[in-house]
Amino acid sequence: MTEQVYVERDGAIATVVLNQPERRNAMNLAMNQGLKRIMDECDADPDLRCVVIRGAGGKAFSAGADISEFEQTRSSKEKAKAFAEITHPAMDAVRDCRHPTIALIEGMCVGGGFGVAALCDFRVCGESSRFGVPVKRLGLVESPDELDMIVRKFGVNAALEILVLGELIGAADALRLGLVTRVAPDDQVAATAYDMAAKIAEGAPLSARWHKKFIYRKLDPTPLTQAEREEGYDCFDTEDFRIGYKAFLAKEKATFVGR
Amino acid sequence: MTEQVYVERDGAIATVVLNQPERRNAMNLAMNQGLKRIMDECDADPDLRCVVIRGAGGKAFSAGADISEFEQTRSSKEKAKAFAEITHPAMDAVRDCRHPTIALIEGMCVGGGFGVAALCDFRVCGESSRFGVPVKRLGLVESPDELDMIVRKFGVNAALEILVLGELIGAADALRLGLVTRVAPDDQVAATAYDMAAKIAEGAPLSARWHKKFIYRKLDPTPLTQAEREEGYDCFDTEDFRIGYKAFLAKEKATFVGR
Amino acid sequence: MTEQVYVERDGAIATVVLNQPERRNAMNLAMNQGLKRIMDECDADPDLRCVVIRGAGGKAFSAGADISEFEQTRSSKEKAKAFAEITHPAMDAVRDCRHPTIALIEGMCVGGGFGVAALCDFRVCGESSRFGVPVKRLGLVESPDELDMIVRKFGVNAALEILVLGELIGAADALRLGLVTRVAPDDQVAATAYDMAAKIAEGAPLSARWHKKFIYRKLDPTPLTQAEREEGYDCFDTEDFRIGYKAFLAKEKATFVGR
Numbered sequence: 001m002t003e004q005v006y007v008e009r010d011g012a013i014a015t016v017v018l019n020q021p022e023r024r025n026a027m028n029l030a031m032n033q034g035l036k037r038i039m040d041e042c043d044a045d046p047d048l049r050c051v052v053i054r055g056a057g058g059k060a061f062s063a064g065a066d067i068s069e070f071e072q073t074r075s076s077k078e079k080a081k082a083f084a085e086i087t088h089p090a091m092d093a094v095r096d097c098r099h100p101t102i103a104l105i106e107g108m109c110v111g112g113g114f115g116v117a118a119l120c121d122f123r124v125c126g127e128s129s130r131f132g133v134p135v136k137r138l139g140l141v142e143s144p145d146e147l148d149m150i151v152r153k154f155g156v157n158a159a160l161e162i163l164v165l166g167e168l169i170g171a172a173d174a175l176r177l178g179l180v181t182r183v184a185p186d187d188q189v190a191a192t193a194y195d196m197a198a199k200i201a202e203g204a205p206l207s208a209r210w211h212k213k214f215i216y217r218k219l220d221p222t223p224l225t226q227a228e229r230e231e232g233y234d235c236f237d238t239e240d241f242r243i244g245y246k247a248f249l250a251k252e253k254a255t256f257v258g259r
Numbered sequence: 260m261t262e263q264v265y266v267e268r269d270g271a272i273a274t275v276v277l278n279q280p281e282r283r284n285a286m287n288l289a290m291n292q293g294l295k296r297i298m299d300e301c302d303a304d305p306d307l308r309c310v311v312i313r314g315a316g317g318k319a320f321s322a323g324a325d326i327s328e329f330e331q332t333r334s335s336k337e338k339a340k341a342f343a344e345i346t347h348p349a350m351d352a353v354r355d356c357r358h359p360t361i362a363l364i365e366g367m368c369v370g371g372g373f374g375v376a377a378l379c380d381f382r383v384c385g386e387s388s389r390f391g392v393p394v395k396r397l398g399l400v401e402s403p404d405e406l407d408m409i410v411r412k413f414g415v416n417a418a419l420e421i422l423v424l425g426e427l428i429g430a431a432d433a434l435r436l437g438l439v440t441r442v443a444p445d446d447q448v449a450a451t452a453y454d455m456a457a458k459i460a461e462g463a464p465l466s467a468r469w470h471k472k473f474i475y476r477k478l479d480p481t482p483l484t485q486a487e488r489e490e491g492y493d494c495f496d497t498e499d500f501r502i503g504y505k506a507f508l509a510k511e512k513a514t515f516v517g518r
Numbered sequence: 519m520t521e522q523v524y525v526e527r528d529g530a531i532a533t534v535v536l537n538q539p540e541r542r543n544a545m546n547l548a549m550n551q552g553l554k555r556i557m558d559e560c561d562a563d564p565d566l567r568c569v570v571i572r573g574a575g576g577k578a579f580s581a582g583a584d585i586s587e588f589e590q591t592r593s594s595k596e597k598a599k600a601f602a603e604i605t606h607p608a609m610d611a612v613r614d615c616r617h618p619t620i621a622l623i624e625g626m627c628v629g630g631g632f633g634v635a636a637l638c639d640f641r642v643c644g645e646s647s648r649f650g651v652p653v654k655r656l657g658l659v660e661s662p663d664e665l666d667m668i669v670r671k672f673g674v675n676a677a678l679e680i681l682v683l684g685e686l687i688g689a690a691d692a693l694r695l696g697l698v699t700r701v702a703p704d705d706q707v708a709a710t711a712y713d714m715a716a717k718i719a720e721g722a723p724l725s726a727r728w729h730k731k732f733i734y735r736k737l738d739p740t741p742l743t744q745a746e747r748e749e750g751y752d753c754f755d756t757e758d759f760r761i762g763y764k765a766f767l768a769k770e771k772a773t774f775v776g777r
Contacts, residue, residue: 067507075504077495084492100682121678136462139503139515141469143491144476144483151477153674156412157437159477160380163470164359165440165455166462175694176434178675181683196683203654203684210659211681217662218669218677221480221739224662232661233602236595244657245593248585256657326766334763336754343751395721398762398774400728402750403735403742410736415671416696418736419639422729423618424699424714425721435693480739 005034007042012049012201013194014042015104018113020066021057027112028066029073029083032090035116039093046258049201049208051097052193053120054104055113061103061129064111087112088145094119095149098209100200104193105129106186110168115142118149121212123179124193126186129171131179136166152219154178204240205258264293266301271308271460272453273301274363277372279325280316286371287325288332288342291349294375298352305517308460308467310356311452312379313363314372320362320388323370333399346371347404353378354408357468359459363452364388365445369427374401377408380471382438383452385445388430390438395425411478413437463499464517523552525560530567530719531712532560533622536631538584539575545630546584547591547601550608553634557611564776567719567726569615570711571638572622573631579621579647582629592658605630606663612637613667616727618718622711623647624704628686633660636667639730641697642711644704647689649697654684670737672696722758723776 008015016038018025027035042051055061065074065087073083094101094116103109103117105125110132117123125131133142133150142150142163151159158177162169171183184192200208214232217224235241239259247254267274275297277284286294301310314320324333324346332342353360353375362368362376364384369391376382384390392401392409401409401422410418417436421428430442443451459467473491476483494500498518506513526533534556536543545553560569573579583592583605591601612619612634621627621635623643628650635641643649651660651668660668660681669677676695680687689701702710718726732750735742753759757777765772 070504074495077492080492080495100678121682136466136470137503137513138507139463139466139494139497139499139501139513141466141473141491141494144473144487145491147470147473148477151474155414155437155673156474156478157440159474160359160471161440163474164380164467165459166466167458177437178673178695181675181679199685200683204657207654207657207659207684208682211654211665212678214659214662214665215669215674215677215681218666219674228662232659232663233595233598235657235659236592236598238657240657242657244655245588248656254655254657329763333754336751339751339754395725395729396762396772397766398722398725398753398756398758398760398772400725400732400750400753403732403746404750406729406732407736410733414673414696415733415737416699418733419618419730420699422733423639423726424718425725426717436696 019056024060024063025055026066036090050197060107061105061109062113122181126189130168132168278315283319283322284314285325295349309456319366320364320368321372381440385448389427391427463515537574542578542581543573544584554608568715578625579623579627580631640699644707648686650686
């Protein structure tokens with residue numbers, strides 16, 4: 001039996017697949033637990049350089065929460081809180097993966113699926129992709145924690161459009177609003193995303209991790225500590241810096257080792 | 260005698276009209292007081308689902324402060340501070356309205372008029388609309404409180420362009436900079452804005468209010484309290500959630516009651 | 519012998535030139551020291567109204583750090599930290615100049631050169647300009663302090679694209695991402711930037727300085743003090759406000775004196 005979330009490896013690039021295509025990869029409880037487990041494994045793997053997250057079937061990244069579980073998981077406040085205790089750790093595991101992450105978005109990217117994509121570092125979608133969190137139709141809200149990255153990454157105006165206006169947004173508007181990094185023709189989304197992954201994987205992996213860490217750190221308004229400032233120079237003592245510097249002087253392309 | 264600021268109701272949608280068209284809806288002291296009173300009334304009305312703010316006459320949203328009052332209201336620091344004690348509460352009342360707000364912008368949207376529009380959740384303008392705060396020509400500045408939402412919603416770069424470069428900005432550039440949500444042909448601005456209002460009003464009103472509240476809350480860097488986190492799940496105990504959930508299962512359109 | 523960084527004056531507009539065109543204006547230690555000294559002088563000059571920073575030769579704004587010094591300045595953590603003690607004050611001097619600043623960008627704007635441009639208030643580039651911080655190829659990172667303004671001005675998503683994806687970005691994408699204020703045909707970059715400088719210089723200089731100060735202040739999440747609020751009204755007691763107000767009533771163009 002194929003898992004509903006699984007990971008594939010191709011060299012330094014992992015692909016995490018949300019695999020419930022007959023339900024447009026809607027996320028059930030078990031998938032949230034699987035996503036957390038797999039993202040934690042990716043995070044812990046020092047040999048990875050990029051993690052691509054995609055939906056199976058080519059028709060949807062993810063349609064959000066699996067409605068067939070709704071009565072069980074979210075039909076009351078208490079159930080919804082218990083559900084969040086499963087889904088939030090999955091979201092946090094996507095956000096906190098130290099490796100760069102790319103959401104490879106074919107088709108719909110809606111609700112909790114949009115939430116997952118928003119937590120990735122890059123989003124590549126197709127021309128027919130559509131985005132949104134139309135929970136206003138259900139009388140629901142995204143909790144302050146769930147909408148955190150939507151506001152921080154895309155701004156107040158885009159967040160109001162996504163949640164308060166609450167209509168679906170096409171690829172061109174998504175690009176204008178900064179919701180996606182690239183829009184590709186529908187049949188070239190995967191190629192575009194993996195080309196991006198390859199470019200990331202060619203660079204020094206420690207640089208990527210430090211940059212990712214330092215950039216998100218700026219969302220925290222507390223002043224940098226001396227140790228954090230100091231960490232900004234640790235790269236100069238790495239083997240990869242010596243490799244990169246030597247290659248640069250020789251006008252060759254560096255092959256980094258991640259140390 | 261027609262009031263210089265008045266409100267009209269059409270079902271759950273209120274329209275607040277800045278009504279001094281012979282002065283391009285420039286805002287005098289009385290209008291600021293009227294705007295505050297009306298926005299407070301709108302905020303308090305549980306049956307509203309969207310508030311549209313527009314200028315009368317179709318030629319301007321608002322040209323800013325009424326210059327005919329300038330000698331009286333802002334010709335010295337002391338006068339300007341007293342003036343701000345009238346205008347800031349009006350601005351705060353626009354910002355703090357719990358219902359979603361749309362600035363329906365025909366023509367000019369300048370100075371204090373831009374300030375009002377910036378405090379709305381959405382801005383719909385016409386192709387010939389122009390935006391700006393060209394107070395550099397008067398030797399004036401926007402106070403830190405007055406420019407707060409301009410920086411927070413549109414970013415440092417747009418704020419510098421609006422205030423330090425200080426030239427007027429056309430509709431296409433306003434869209435690129437994120438200053439407006441939609442640009443419509445000049446004769447379709449009202450239709451576009453009311454279509455947006457209708458879409459908002461169809462959604463669950465409590466969802467809209469909570470989302471608005473949670474999104475703006477993110478501008479405050481202090482950590483969420485446990486009570487704020489908890490509030491993120493209150494929706495699941497509302498009548499509207501039961502209505503929305505039932506309609507969803509029945510594949511019908513929900514008719515929300517705002518409870 | 520021509521200095522590697524020098525300043526020219528044309529009325530109220532200063533032009534700071536990064537002048538090592540045979541190395542695409544790569545910044546060596548002496549140039550960083552020169553830039554700091556000149557920016558401090560510009561900041562202190564009350565008669566200035568705008569500072570333009572450009573590279574000599576028309577082919578590059580700046581290619582970043584001067585690689586010929588790399589062994590000496592950045593080949594270890596200790597050297598890199600000592601280097602930062604020279605470069606950071608130069609960066610801070612650009613950021614803290616009280617006058618509006620424009621980066622006039624012809625050609626490449628890369629690495630530390632991009633860092634300088636990001637610290638300016640406005641960026642005007644040519645259609646063939648390219649932007650980026652591709653230090654991933656060297657195994658290096660921008661320290662948290664160095665990437666501060668990139669995140670704060672351009673957002674998390676653009677910062678991730680610049681540093682983690684780490685590819686060069688063309689002018690059209692730079693405009694879409696908000697990295698530049700204007701894109702001009704390559705042979706009109708200087709004309710466009712100086713037209714912008716002239717428009718800034720026509721406005722009241724104190725307005726520009728206060729607006730710049732108040733806007734950047736918003737990046738600091740600490741609440742405004744009463745003194746800061748009060749400063750928002752100091753303009754009403756300036757000579758320039760009386761000049762501007764009088765000119766406005768007379769429907770004439772004001773000639774400001776900067777007091």
